[in-house]
Amino acid sequence: xxxxxxxxxxxxxPDPGPDPRTWAGxxxxxxxxxxxxxxxxxxxxxxxxxxxxxPLATCRELLDGRHPDGLLATGxxxxxxxxxxxCPALTEIKAVAAGARHLRPACRTxxxxxxxxxxxxxxxxxxxTQGFEMNDKCAAGTGRFLEVMAMALGMTLDQFSGxxxxxxxxxxxxxxxxxxxxxxxxxxxxxxxxxxxxARGLHASVVRRAAALARRVGxxxxxxxxxxxxxxxxLRALLEEALGIPVWVPxxxxxxxxxxxxxxAAAGPGWTEETP
Amino acid sequence: xxxxxxxxxxxxxxxxFRQVNARKAEGxxxxxxxxxxxxxxxxxxxxGIPVALCAGSEQPMAEAERHLPRNLCPLIKSSYGHxxxxxxxxxxxxxxxxxxxxxxxxxxxxxxxARIRPLHLLHLPQTxxxxxxxxxxxxxLKGVARFLEExxxxxxxxxxLGEQIERYNAFREHKRRIFELNQGPVPLVTGREIDVITAxxxxxxxxxxxxxxxxxxxxxxLERARDPQFRAGMAxxxxxxxxxxxxxxxxVLDLLEEAGAVVAVMENCGGxxxxxxxxxxxxxxxxxxxxTYLAIPCPCMSPNRRRLELLESxxxxxxxDAVVELTWDACHTYNVExxxxxxxxxxxxxxxxxxxxxxxxxxxxxQLRTRIGAFLEMLDPVPPAPCExxxx
Numbered sequence: 001x002x003x004x005x006x007x008x009x010x011x012x013x014p015d016p017g018p019d020p021r022t023w024a025g026x027x028x029x030x031x032x033x034x035x036x037x038x039x040x041x042x043x044x045x046x047x048x049x050x051x052x053x054x055p056l057a058t059c060r061e062l063l064d065g066r067h068p069d070g071l072l073a074t075g076x077x078x079x080x081x082x083x084x085x086x087c088p089a090l091t092e093i094k095a096v097a098a099g100a101r102h103l104r105p106a107c108r109t110x111x112x113x114x115x116x117x118x119x120x121x122x123x124x125x126x127x128x129t130q131g132f133e134m135n136d137k138c139a140a141g142t143g144r145f146l147e148v149m150a151m152a153l154g155m156t157l158d159q160f161s162g163x164x165x166x167x168x169x170x171x172x173x174x175x176x177x178x179x180x181x182x183x184x185x186x187x188x189x190x191x192x193x194x195x196x197x198x199a200r201g202l203h204a205s206v207v208r209r210a211a212a213l214a215r216r217v218g219x220x221x222x223x224x225x226x227x228x229x230x231x232x233x234x235l236r237a238l239l240e241e242a243l244g245i246p247v248w249v250p251x252x253x254x255x256x257x258x259x260x261x262x263x264x265a266a267a268g269p270g271w272t273e274e275t276p
Numbered sequence: 277x278x279x280x281x282x283x284x285x286x287x288x289x290x291x292x293f294r295q296v297n298a299r300k301a302e303g304x305x306x307x308x309x310x311x312x313x314x315x316x317x318x319x320x321x322x323x324g325i326p327v328a329l330c331a332g333s334e335q336p337m338a339e340a341e342r343h344l345p346r347n348l349c350p351l352i353k354s355s356y357g358h359x360x361x362x363x364x365x366x367x368x369x370x371x372x373x374x375x376x377x378x379x380x381x382x383x384x385x386x387x388x389x390a391r392i393r394p395l396h397l398l399h400l401p402q403t404x405x406x407x408x409x410x411x412x413x414x415x416x417l418k419g420v421a422r423f424l425e426e427x428x429x430x431x432x433x434x435x436x437l438g439e440q441i442e443r444y445n446a447f448r449e450h451k452r453r454i455f456e457l458n459q460g461p462v463p464l465v466t467g468r469e470i471d472v473i474t475a476x477x478x479x480x481x482x483x484x485x486x487x488x489x490x491x492x493x494x495x496x497x498l499e500r501a502r503d504p505q506f507r508a509g510m511a512x513x514x515x516x517x518x519x520x521x522x523x524x525x526x527x528v529l530d531l532l533e534e535a536g537a538v539v540a541v542m543e544n545c546g547g548x549x550x551x552x553x554x555x556x557x558x559x560x561x562x563x564x565x566x567x568t569y570l571a572i573p574c575p576c577m578s579p580n581r582r583r584l585e586l587l588e589s590x591x592x593x594x595x596x597d598a599v600v601e602l603t604w605d606a607c608h609t610y611n612v613e614x615x616x617x618x619x620x621x622x623x624x625x626x627x628x629x630x631x632x633x634x635x636x637x638x639x640x641x642x643q644l645r646t647r648i649g650a651f652l653e654m655l656d657p658v659p660p661a662p663c664e665x666x667x668x
Contacts, residue, residue, distance in 0.1 A: 129653070
């Protein structure tokens with residue numbers, strides 16, 4: 001997962017709000033920490049950084065010199081930030097819903113394929129969370145699964161996704177457990193199955209799982225794909241094929257929950273799920 | 277704010293253990309039980325001391341997996357592991373066991389358990405509907421009476437059984453009154469406190485003393501109704517109905533209440549599923565006992581429409597905001613029935629529903645915190661106020 005930093009990202013419509021304060025949304029995920037700063041309804045900075053098993057240290061680096069006026073934490077490690085700075089914390093389900101709705105007001109279904117979790121969230125017409133589903137406790141069918149499989153095939157994530165997208169055929173990979181699937185892939189490769197076909201088969205198995213989660217909450221357009229999985233063009237293409245509707249991916253798919261957190265921090269108790 | 281915690285439970289339990297051991301020394305028999313279908317009244321009427329056996333700890337799993345498959349319900353593995361390792365003090369105390377074949381996993385596990393203690397297996401009908409089911413069940417209960425006599429119990433008499441039915445009716449009635457403290461506009465007792473108060477000891481010993489303790493606890497809890505601070509705190513918490521598999525392991529109950537909800541009522545075994553209608557008195561006591569126990573709305577029965585009706589009435593009478601269903605791994609009956617429960621809760625009851633599928637391991641607690649947190653956030657759309665100071 002590559003680190004990236006983007007300042008003055010202009011993906012949001014300008015809001016001439018008079019609020020001169022800066023609000024931070026911090027998303028402490030299983031693999032990366034994401035920071036989004038908003039001022040006057042605009043994103044003024046966003047950054048994703050791998051945390052190498054010390055998410056709080058990474059948060060401090062990300063916040064260094066930024067001095068936000070308020071902070072809201074979300075993600076797997078939200079309570080770490082809450083304990084450190086006394087800030088409020090919300091689950092990534094609510095945060096990703098707020099972020100997705102801001103980026104795509106017509107969004108009714110969210111698929112968030114993250115490092116250790118895959119989540120499907122259903123929103124009603126007013127943007128309220130109606131239901132959600134998460135994968136089971138193992139990392140089967142998540143971003144981590146794809147990372148491990150790319151390594152098993154000796155590819156970077158980009159090569160892995162590109163090869164899968166270009167492959168005319170998909171080798172059926174049955175096991176979703178990261179450990180078992182790796183040995184299945186190794187034995188298929190030993191029997192001469194092309195790497196490209198294996199790559200496509202692995203993507204297809206993740207998509208089967210993600211599509212099943214989405215069907216469980218009920219799929220309604222628009223569907224937004226986010227999390228690190230949003231960077232993967234093959235996942236997007238196969239999801240569109242499986243679900244039969246367009247899959248919309250924001251420019252920065254990894255920071256959607258952090259954006260939602262920052263927007264809720266800015267609005268405080270006056271925040272509503274209604275799209276402004 | 278917590279008045280009743282583990283120390284309340286252990287104080288009572290230590291004293292009861294002392295008394296039970298004294299009675300055992302005088303020749304009394306202790307009969308161990310597992311599921312809710314075994315009528316404790318029968319065991320007590322035979323002069324025995326009924327005791328519920330441990331099935332809630334993850335610790336004895338490894339021992340159990342020497343003989344049992346890994347992908348089996350944790351409750352079954354925990355029960356068997358405790359017996360193999362002799363790590364459950366109640367099992368250690370038990371002279372004989374009366375088990376009920378509520379599911380396939382238990383039924384087969386009990387065959388192994390019978391190597392460790394004399395065990396009588398009650399075979400349940402597959403359905404509770406119709407007179408044939410009741411006749412079958414009645415014959416099964418007569419079989420228990422014979423087993424208890426062979427295991428050192430007294431011969432069963434109509435009078436002794438009638439007396440025990442009245443004692444247990446009173447016991448269940450006083451337990452139910454603790455739950456009913458949560459029917460008002462503000463709940464007066466947390467789910468964790470209900471758990472401790474209504475089942476402080478696993479022995480059914482000196483029920484009269486237990487009833488007195490229940491009443492004392494109730495009086496103390498009622499004082500909370502006059503405490504404005506307590507009422508304000510409780511009023512802000514969403515009221516959850518917890519249903520599903522037995523809460524043998526308290527992980528999910530703890531996570532729900534730590535996340536800010538109050539488990540206002542449990543429908544699970546030991547909760548309202550088994551505290552419902554009293555056993556009828558006046559007629560044939562064994563037939564009345566059979567009828568009441570057979571009506572327990574357990575998913576091992578098909579159909580199990582009564583469970584949906586019970587849930588609906590609890591949602592209304594306890595002013596429930598949302599329903600959470602706990603299912604243990606590999607518990608097929610509850611897992612499969614969960615879809616009908618979800619449909620009924622979201623449809624007829626008009627309440628949000630969350631199914632939590634897990635085992636006894638603490639390894640998924642963080643994921644469950646997120647899932648429960650997101651569910652509670654759905655109930656309360658107003659986000660918390662951001663901290664208004666500069667960071668860091």
